[in-house]
Each structure stands twice: as C-alpha cells, then as structure tokens.
Amino acid sequence: MVMLPQVEHELHKRRRSRNLGLLVVLLSFVALVFGLSVVKITNGDMMEGYDHQPRASVLPRDPNPPAAQGGPVAAPGTPGAKAMGQSEGGGQ
Template sequence: MVMLPQVEHELHKRRRSRNIGLLVVLLGFVALVFGLSVVKITQGDMMQGYDHRPRPSMLPADPNPPARNPAPVAAPGTPAAVQGGAEEAGR
C-alpha cells in the first residue's frame, strides 16, 4: 500500500494561523493575570475583602481608649474565682 502525501488545502493553512494567533493571545492573557496575581501577593499590603462589616483597620483611632485591666478576672462561680476568693478570705 503506497501512502500519497496529503495536500493541505489553503483554507486549513489560514485556519491554523488563526488558531496559533488565538493561542498566543490566550497565553498572553494568562501570563498577564498570573503576573498581576504574583505582584499583588508579594506586595505585602493588607488585602481585605469587603464583607459589609466595619474593619478595625479602617476606623479612626479612639482618642480616649478604655482602661485595660492589668490581670484577667475570673467569672463568678468558676474554680478560679472560688480559689481567688478563698485566698483573699485567708489574708
């Protein structure tokens, strides 16, 4: 069986060149999106999404912040509160 060389029609050549052009455009778009993603991630900025809630980082600083307790206080009825009360009673 003898294989004759296939003669490619001119329409197929044009279609192939258009497909290669489309491939180049799509690869360029993918490279652009990837590059932008890499830059945004490596930039190190605070990346926060908008979730309809106030963000503490966006609120102005409170000029009179509330006083902070130096030590945590145990809730009444817990073992730590009972222990602390017994120590104070023994003094």
C-alpha cells in the first residue's frame, strides 16, 4: 500500500502561526511576572502588604513620646481598667 504525503491546508498553516504567536505572548507575560517577583523578593526592604491595619514600622516616629508610667495601661471602660482601679469616666 502506497502512502501519499499529507498535504497541509493553508488554514492549518495560518492557525499554527497564530498559535505560535500566542505562545510567545503568553511566555513573555509569564517571564515578566516571574522577573518582577524575583526582583521584589530579592529587594526585601519593606515586604509588608497593605491590609488596612496600621503598623508601627510605617508610622512616623513621635518626636515627643509619652512618658512611661511603669507598666501597661488598660483602655477606660474595659474589664482590665476596672481591675487596675481606673475610673469609669475615662480619666484618672
């Protein structure tokens, strides 16, 4: 039995070239994201994400910090404040 060579239609050639172009675009996008990730990880200075929580490391330093009172202070109106003998009115 004689096998005839498969003749490739022009539509298949165009589709293959478009698929190869899409492959190049996708691979370059993956390489870009990978490169940016590597740069961000190797820099490593401020690797804190912003999740709407204040952090002491990103707040400016207070030039006149409050004087230490010798121990922790509970917020007024909390059970800890009552145990420490603070008044309910919010002041001492």
